[in-house]
Every structure is written in C-alpha cells, then in structure tokens.
Amino acid sequence: MIRATKKEKIHLSTPHLSGSELEFVREAFDTNWVAPVGPHLEAFEREASNFLGVKEAVALNSGTSAIHLALALLGVKRGDTVFCSTLTFIASANPILYQGAEPVFIDSEPDTWNMSPAALKKALEDAGQKGKLPKAVIVVHLYGQSAKMDEILCLCNQYDIPVIEDAAESLGSRYKQKPSGTMGKLGIFSFNGNKIITTSGGGMLVSNDAEAIRKAKFLATQAKDPAPYYQHSCLGFNYRMSNVLAGIGRAQLKVLKERVSARRDIFSSYLRELSFIPGIEFMPELEGTFSNRWLTAMLLDEKQTGISSSTLMRLLAEANIEARPVWKPLHLQPLFEGTLFYSHEEMNVSEYLFRNGLCLPSGSNMKGENFMRVIQFIKKALKVKV
Numbered sequence: 586m587i588r589a590t591k592k593e594k595i596h597l598s599t600p601h602l603s604g605s606e607l608e609f610v611r612e613a614f615d616t617n618w619v620a621p622v623g624p625h626l627e628a629f630e631r632e633a634s635n636f637l638g639v640k641e642a643v644a645l646n647s648g649t650s651a652i653h654l655a656l657a658l659l660g661v662k663r664g665d666t667v668f669c670s671t672l673t674f675i676a677s678a679n680p681i682l683y684q685g686a687e688p689v690f691i692d693s694e695p696d697t698w699n700m701s702p703a704a705l706k707k708a709l710e711d712a713g714q715k716g717k718l719p720k721a722v723i724v725v726h727l728y729g730q731s732a733k734m735d736e737i738l739c740l741c742n743q744y745d746i747p748v749i750e751d752a753a754e755s756l757g758s759r760y761k762q763k764p765s766g767t768m769g770k771l772g773i774f775s776f777n778g779n780k781i782i783t784t785s786g787g788g789m790l791v792s793n794d795a796e797a798i799r800k801a802k803f804l805a806t807q808a809k810d811p812a813p814y815y816q817h818s819c820l821g822f823n824y825r826m827s828n829v830l831a832g833i834g835r836a837q838l839k840v841l842k843e844r845v846s847a848r849r850d851i852f853s854s855y856l857r858e859l860s861f862i863p864g865i866e867f868m869p870e871l872e873g874t875f876s877n878r879w880l881t882a883m884l885l886d887e888k889q890t891g892i893s894s895s896t897l898m899r900l901l902a903e904a905n906i907e908a909r910p911v912w913k914p915l916h917l918q919p920l921f922e923g924t925l926f927y928s929h930e931e932m933n934v935s936e937y938l939f940r941n942g943l944c945l946p947s948g949s950n951m952k953g954e955n956f957m958r959v960i961q962f963i964k965k966a967l968k969v970k971v
C-alpha cells in the first residue's frame with residue numbers, strides 16, 4: 586500500500602537541550618544526590634538569582650506551586666479576593682481557589698496585551714468603596730511581553746497591595762532594564778517542557794525579601810518545626826524541586842541568552858515574511874521593554890484576510906503544523922463563571938485578542954526548512970502571491 590508520506594510535525598514549542606544537561610545529571614547520580622535537596626539545587630537557585638539580580642530564589646516542582654506559595658506567604662485565605670490578569674493560562678489563577686479565595690479578573694490593554702492599568706484602577710476604586718481590597722494582585726507577562734509595570738506598581742502602592750509577577754513565560758525579558766519577575770514583591774517562573782528553558786517540569790519563586798524566601802522553603806518542605814521529632818504547627822506543602830532536575834536547570838540557564846535571541850530571531854522572521862499582508866498584525870513590544878518572544882502571536886482581521894484565526898489553525902493542523910489560540914480569558918472559563926471582571930475602558934480587549942489571535946510555532950530549535958514550510962503554508966492559506 587502506498588501512502589502519502591505525512592510531513593514531519595512542527596510543534597509550537599519543544600524542549601531545547603544544550604547537551605551539557607546530562608553532565609549535571611550524571612554528577613548528581615555519581616555523588617548519589619538523587620534527592621529532593623542537594624548541591625545542584627542550591628547552585629541553581631544561586632545562579633538564577635545572580636542572573637536576575639534578585640536577592641533570593643527557591644526552586645520548586647512547578648510554576649503553579651510557586652504561585653500557590655506566593656499567595657500563602659501573603660496570607661491569602663478563605664474569603665479574601667485576589668486580582669489577576671484575565672488573559673492567561675489557568676495556572677495563574679487556580680492557586681487563588683486552592684487558598685479558598687476569590688479571583689477578580691482584569692482585562693488586557695492593546696499596547697502590551699497585558700493587565701490594563703485603567704481597568705485595574707477602576708477595580709481598585711470599586712473594591713476600596715466596598716471595603717474589600719484584594720490581598721494581592723497577580724500580573725502576567727504574556728508570551729514574554731512585560732505588562733505596564735510602572736503604572737501597575739504605582740496603583741498597587743497607593744493601596745499598599747503586594748504584586749506577584751507571573752513571569753512563567755517571560756524569563757529573560759526586561760522592563761526598562763529590570764529583569765521580568767523582579768519588580769513585584771514576589772516573582773514566579775516556570776520550567777515546564779514548553780517554556781523558554783526547562784527542567785522537564787519545575788518552577789521558581791524569587792524575591793528581594795530574604796525572609797519571605799526562607800519561609801517559602803519552610804512551607805515547601807512540609808513546614809517542619811525546629812524540633813527533634815516530626816512536629817508541625819502550620820500547613821505545609823511538598824513543593825521542592827529535586828536535585829536531579831536542578832542539574833538540568835543549571836545547564837539550561839547557561840544557554841538562556843541564546844534561547845532568547847533565537848526566539849527573537851524567529852519573531853523577526855515572521856514579521857519580515859508576513860507583516861506586509863493586510864489584516865495581519867503581531868503582538869507589540871512596548872517601548873523600553875525587551876521581550877523574550879517566547880511565542881510569536883499574531884492577530885488576523887478576518888474582514889481583510891478572508892480567513893479567521895480558528896480556520897487558519899485548523900488548516901495548519903491538517904498540514905501537521907501546530908498553532909494554538911491565544912489563551913482563552915479566564916473570565917470566560919466555565920470554572921470561573923460569575924466571577925467579577927473589569928474591562929479596559931469601553932472595550933473588551935482580551936476577548937478580541939482571544940477571538941482573533943494565533944500563536945505560531947516558535948521553538949528555538951525549529952529547523953529553517955520547517956519555518957519556511959509554516960510561512961509558505963500561511964501565505965497559501967491567505968491567498969498571498971509569493
């Protein structure tokens with residue numbers, strides 16, 4: 586039987602190893618540090634905090650647990666509210682529910698696709714009037730693009746509300762020279778397999794407040810009291826990263842800069858090849874910021890392109906090319922039905938971005954010929970003369 590050979594699958598984003606990961610892992614094996622603590626773990630935390638220019642870091646088993654610990658550290662409990670960007674992955678907000686608290690979702694604004702300072706201002710004013718200010722604000726830096734941190738921090742400082750930066754997607758990005766994840770009271774990163782660097786699975790919580798990170802380490806390892814037997818006075822978690830995975834992280838951190846420049850090159854190539862097409866627009870990069878361009882995201886105006894983002898995604902899938910919609914806003918998720926949401930002025934920016942946005946294959950190890958296959962396919966689908 587003769588079958589048409591299916592072309593190689595092009596993924597959205599896959600792990601990109603440097604080759605030196607195994608040396609670190611072997612070292613952990615050779616020294617028998619196959620434990621949830623050990624020298625790689627401490628070194629990974631030190632190297633990451635040096636890279637970020639932040640005082641302290643704690644390596645954890647996921648970005649989600651980093652957000653959960655951040656909320657626990659800030660004393661978020663049942664009945665509290667926490668504000669959160671609406672245009673993000675569910676993991677940004679699930680820990681709010683873990684703590685029994687209630688989220689309030691804040692819309693995006695057009696310049697960054699991230700938290701709208703105007704919507705945040707309105708939400709804070711309303712909450713102030715009701716006497717129910719949030720315990721924390723979770724700001725996401727989507728696809729590597731920084732949110733408008735000056736405006737957001739200024740608003741939150743007025744009300745004395747701590748900011749958690751969800752920098753899961755923005756390791757290596759900068760906002761006015763400041764590394765993403767280091768501007769709020771606490772910052773979190775993810776090393777999941779699809780992120781810009783990976784430990785297969787993992788996360789990190791960082792802060793300039795050394796006491797907060799000391800407490801995070803305590804909570805992340807079952808909150809053991811300093812007693813000669815097992816004694817516990819407060820609720821803890823089992824959230825620490827293992828020493829073996831931290832070894833992978835050390836090798837990955839060494840190539841982060843290269844990974845960022847590869848992703849930025851991919852973005853520039855998409856821009857060069859596709860931005861002339863009427864009705865196509867790319868995620869902006871706010872002046873004074875530097876995005877790691879984790880994923881290249883574009884918008885299609887169906888009236889001009891003649892094809893919707895969802896149709897293009899389906900066609901790409903048929904050609905074995907993986908594209909994904911922009912995150913479905915959390916205020917539209919069935920899980921969060923009935924949750925309070927503040928839109929950006931008279932617009933609903935996040936819903937527009939969700940309906941018209943598409944993330945394109947952006948892996949730093951994507952082959953040039955595969956990149957050209959994506960470009961040619963999109964041009965063909967959009968009936969662009971090439």
Ligand SMILES: *Cc1c(COP(=O)(O)O)cnc(C)c1O
Pocket residue numbers: 646647648649650673674676677725751753754774775776777786787788
């Ligand atoms: C990936 C991601 C997370 C969660 O990280 P995990 O390590 O997968 O738990 C949180 N927030 C955002 C925005 C993410 O993209």
